[in-house]
Amino acid sequence: MQRVPTARDCMSTWFITLRPDMEIYEAIDLLENKRAAGAPVLDGEGNLLGILTEKDCLRVLSASTYQSLASGKVSDYMSTPRAMITTDMDLFTVAKHFLDTNFAVLPVMENDKPVGRICRQDMLRGIQQLQREIVRDKQREEVELETQTKPKSIQQFQNLAARLEPKNLAAVMRERLHG
Numbered sequence: 001m002q003r004v005p006t007a008r009d010c011m012s013t014w015f016i017t018l019r020p021d022m023e024i025y026e027a028i029d030l031l032e033n034k035r036a037a038g039a040p041v042l043d044g045e046g047n048l049l050g051i052l053t054e055k056d057c058l059r060v061l062s063a064s065t066y067q068s069l070a071s072g073k074v075s076d077y078m079s080t081p082r083a084m085i086t087t088d089m090d091l092f093t094v095a096k097h098f099l100d101t102n103f104a105v106l107p108v109m110e111n112d113k114p115v116g117r118i119c120r121q122d123m124l125r126g127i128q129q130l131q132r133e134i135v136r137d138k139q140r141e142e143v144e145l146e147t148q149t150k151p152k153s154i155q156q157f158q159n160l161a162a163r164l165e166p167k168n169l170a171a172v173m174r175e176r177l178h179g
Contacts, residue, residue, distance in 0.1 A: 003133065007094050008087040010126035011108045011116035017042050018052055020075035027074045028057050038105040040114045041078045048107055048114045050078035055102070084109050085118055091126045094118060150175070 016034050018027050018041045031039060031054065038053035056077045063070035083097035085108045097106060098120060108116040 004090045004092065005126045005129050006087065006091070007085050007089045007108050007116075007118055009129070010091065010094070010122045011085075011087070011118045012122060013116045017114075018074050018078075020049055020073060020078070022074045024057070024060055024072050024074055024077055027052055028060070031057065036105075037119050038103070038117070040107050040117070041074055042114065046113055048081075048109070049075070051081050051103070051105070051107060052078045053103060053105060055079075055104075079103075081107055086110065087115065091123070091130060094126075095123060098123065 016039045018039050041050040085106050087110045105119040107114045
């Protein structure tokens with residue numbers, strides 16, 4: 001039986017974090033250089049204060065004019081995540097959180113501290129992993145069913161005989177003789 005992947009299975013560890021007092025353009029440079037859709041904003045003790053996303057960075061431009069770009073700190077533009085993902089949440093629960101928010105990336109928390117992030121692309125990999133496990137389970141079930149109804153070795157027959165009731169074993173034997 002397949003195991004549904006969890007946020008821990010799909011998440012990426014944060015490779016950048018931001019401070020609330022960081023200049024917004026320094027944060028934009030970090031996000032762009034790391035090709036990150038967002039990064040957590042942490043206080044001095046590593047507590048999550050917010051998240052700065054690509055969309056948040058677009059607010060800098062919308063607050064600007066043609067002659068002058070807006071300025072400010074990360075705290076002026078960051079969003080407060082409306083969904084908190086924990087490492088033990090299954091893929092279905094995480095997907096619901098993504099569908100309920102507009103965030104492309106969400107922080108993954110453990111013991112009230114951010115330990116990673118999960119983005120929509122990570123979710124696609126999780127879906128693929130789950131699909132592969134489902135296919136493998138179906139293949140195993142087909143082999144098991146084939147082995148149960150048509151044992152190909154004495155060992156398989158003995159295993160089958162040990163599990164079946166006598167009337168079911170008799171049906172397998174009839175099938176074997178006449179099939």
